[in-house]
Amino acid sequence: MADNSDDVRPRTATGIEHWDHEADVVVAGFGVAGAAAAxxxxQAGADVLVLERTGGWGGAAAMSGGFIYMGGGTxxxxxxxxxxxxxxxxAxxxxALGPGVDEDKIDAYCEGSVDHYHWLADEIGVPFKESFWGEPGWEPPGDDGxxxxxxxxxxxxxxxIPPAPRGHVPQMSDKRTGEQGGGYMLMKPxxxxxxxxxxxxxxxMRVQTLITDEEGRVVGIAAKRFGKDVTIRARRGVVLATGSFAYNDTMVESYAPRLKGRPAASIEEHDxxxxxxxxxxxxxxxxxxATEVAFFCDPQLFVRGILVNGRGQRYINEDTYPGRVGQATLIENDNKAYLVIDEAAYEEGLSRPTSSPQLRHQPKWVAETVPELEAEMGLPAGALQATVEVYNRHAAGGEDPLFGKKPEWVRPIGSPVAxxxxxxxxxxxxxxxLRTSVDSEVLHVTGEPIPGxxxxxxxxxxxxxxxYASGASLGDGSFFGRRAGRAAAGA
Incomplete structure (x- = not known):
């Protein structure tokens, strides 16, 4: 659990007679953003020191699927x-990432995306296999790129908007989802x-507070190591890259209460x-x-059926990005969802490759007809029947006028049904x-950068x-981490 008892108010450099460590640029956190910044x-010529809370590099990035969101013609x-x-x-x-996106950041990110790909592949040595995975899934089950x-x-x-795949995943041998995925092959190089x-x-090193000089410029970090106070001086700048607040219950309750008690794809150090x-x-x-929301069901299954909410009504096209399904379920539908699917579609889904076999759940209710299924589920009489009747009427012609599901996934729901x-x-x-500039400067509430x-x-x-889109975290972190490192080196 997060430790909220320690004082986070800044210390002044006045009175610090001895610095335990110093460098031009001091980076807090050795995940993807911190590594890119370092x-x-x-590369800009700075002497760099990274402070990492755990016993080794990696953070959440090293355990992730490894998607880096890049495009524009890589x-x-x-x-x-x-x-x-x-x-x-x-476009x-x-x-897709709004409402209220920082358009300047997205412009910079997209305009610099091809260059970022070359930086990762050519300068850092991140391997990408030239193959495309086109089936439903959270990530490729193999090493497709x-x-x-x-x-x-x-x-x-x-x-x-002309579609193009932008989830670039490093090639990984002996891949183990959630343990040693493509993210490891981003972090290792x-x-x-x-x-x-x-x-x-x-x-x-557990960072505690920032250290400022008399003019208010950040000149270092105070940390603790095995309970002992440590001071680290930054001659040019400090880069913060310690992850989200998904494991700080107090902050989650204050800012993103729908996620309380359900952190995922993050680590306990994200406090x-x-x-x-x-x-x-x-x-x-x-x-x-704002929250990313994972939906714990194999897309190979739900793309072949219909997702309905607690009222028995469809609420999204099932062939979209599963993270959009997760957000729609949690935020718009009270975290209630059922997959309605017939036996043939369910068996077909089970026969397809997947990276997430643990998300292939067994049906809870099975019936010969939709009215029987509806009654077993305890839904209002007629609700699910109306949903399936409308869906099947249009599915007979390969259409989904309600949500625009692609014809290849639109099939009438038959019997038996589950x-x-x-x-x-x-x-x-x-x-x-933190609100930051396109050059990764932390902005004061006045809109001005906080020096250093x-x-x-x-x-x-x-x-x-x-x-959200998968790859936005590693892409954003590595892209703006680079900018933070360069800016701090020149500060």
């Missing part, structure tokens, strides 16, 4: 036969490059400390209620945090203001 600062997209443009990428991100990860090819976006550039790392440290200096926040109980099957992490302080990754409000 490498970029070192070599991997082209090799897999997809045409993408910067304008299409911008999609602004439509490209996948749709935001619903770009589904309604409502595909009607107006990044940290190897950092070490080769002379970046130093101090582990088991919001960096956010609170910067807040104590007057830092501004943004989109603190329902999978998916109530409460969601979890996620927070997307809001930079931040990147999930402790900031990045390109996602409300919606």
């Amino acid at each position: 490498v970029a600062a070192a 070599p991997l997209q082209k090799a897999c036969g997809f045409d993408d443009t910067v304008d299409a990428m911008k 999609f991100m602004k439509a 490209l996948q749709y990860t935001g619903g770009e090819n589904a309604a409502p976006f595909n009607a107006t 990044l940290t190897d490059t950092a070490a080769a550039l002379g970046v130093r790392a101090e582990y088991d 919001g400390r960096a956010i609170r440290m910067a807040q104590a200096l007057g830092a501004d926040l943004a989109h603190m209620d 329902a999978v109980d998916l109530r409460g099957m969601t979890g996620g992490f927070t997307l809001g945090g 302080l930079f931040a990147a990754g999930r402790c900031t409000a990045g390109v996602c203001a409300g919606g």
